[in-house]
Amino acid sequence: MTFSLVARCAETGMFGLAISSSSPAVAARCAFARAGVGAVASQNVTDPTLGPLTLDLMQAGMTAPEAIAEMQQRSKFTEYRQVLAVDSQGRTAIHSGPNSLGIWTQAQAENVASGGNLLANDTVPQAIVDEFLRTSGHIGDRLIAAMRAGLAAGGEAGPVHSAGMMIVDSVAWPVADLRCDWADDCPIQNIATAWDIYKPQLDAYIQRALDPSAAPSYGVPGDD
Structure with a gap:
């Protein structure tokens, strides 16, 4: 019911992930990232504990492949789970249990991994990886x-209704955490629109947290 990617920017060290599903509020259950550590997507008959567990293992020094292997050993019902991880060196790993739903597959490269289930076809994750590697910028x-x-490669077998995007940088909280929990139109486009609005303000929101006295004006009525 889901397709996603986890990724690292080799230039900045930022981590991010994006995800979409026919289920509601997919990012609330499936999206996990930690500054300086990595990003994890836990999906398909979701167990939300697997994201923090995998991040903890990587923070303790494991590579993404080692953390995914250890997660499999520690967790129950992994045959139903699909978990993607990228670590601080850009190493990637994916676990896709044999009970993943419908057409499921995965693709990975340095700094990016993608997986999906109940897909329209088996080309979707590779198309996601290829486009991430081909695109430059933030x-x-x-x-x-x-x-x-x-989505252009086919996406999910049915219409998607929710999406999310999370980005972490050098501070303890996500610098972007954008969600569309339900939409009858395209939730990925809704996230893209939100990103276009949020991106120019991202640095200002960080500055306001770190030092409000040096932050730019808020741009609201009554603001001096």
């Missing part, structure tokens, strides 16, 4: 381009 732009490529 990791957010690359994530959006990759998800659009996955």
Whole structure:
């Protein structure tokens, strides 16, 4: 019911992920990222505990492949789960259990991994990976381009209704966490529109948290 990617920007060290599904609020259950550590998507009959577990293992020093292998050993019902990870060196790993739903497949390269289930066809994850690698610029732009490529390649077997994009940088919180929890039109386009609005303000929101006295004006009525 889902297709996604996890990724690292080799130039900035930012991590990000994007995800879409026919199910509601997919990003609330499936999207996990930690600054300086990595990004993880936990999907397909979702167990939300697997994202933080895999991040903890990578933060403790494991590579993405080692963390995914250890996650499999520690967790129950992994035959139903699909988990994607990228670590601080751009190494990627994917676990896709044999009970993943419908047409399921995966693709990965340095700094990016994609997987999906209940797909329209088995080309979707590779199209996502290829587009991420082909696109330049901010990791957010690359994530959006990759998800659009996955949708153009067929996406899910049925219509998608929710989507999300998360980005972490050098601070302890996500610098972008954009969600469309339900839409009858394209949720990926809704996330793209939100990103176009949010991207120019991203640095200002970080500055306001770190030092409000040096932050730019808020641009609201009554603001001096």
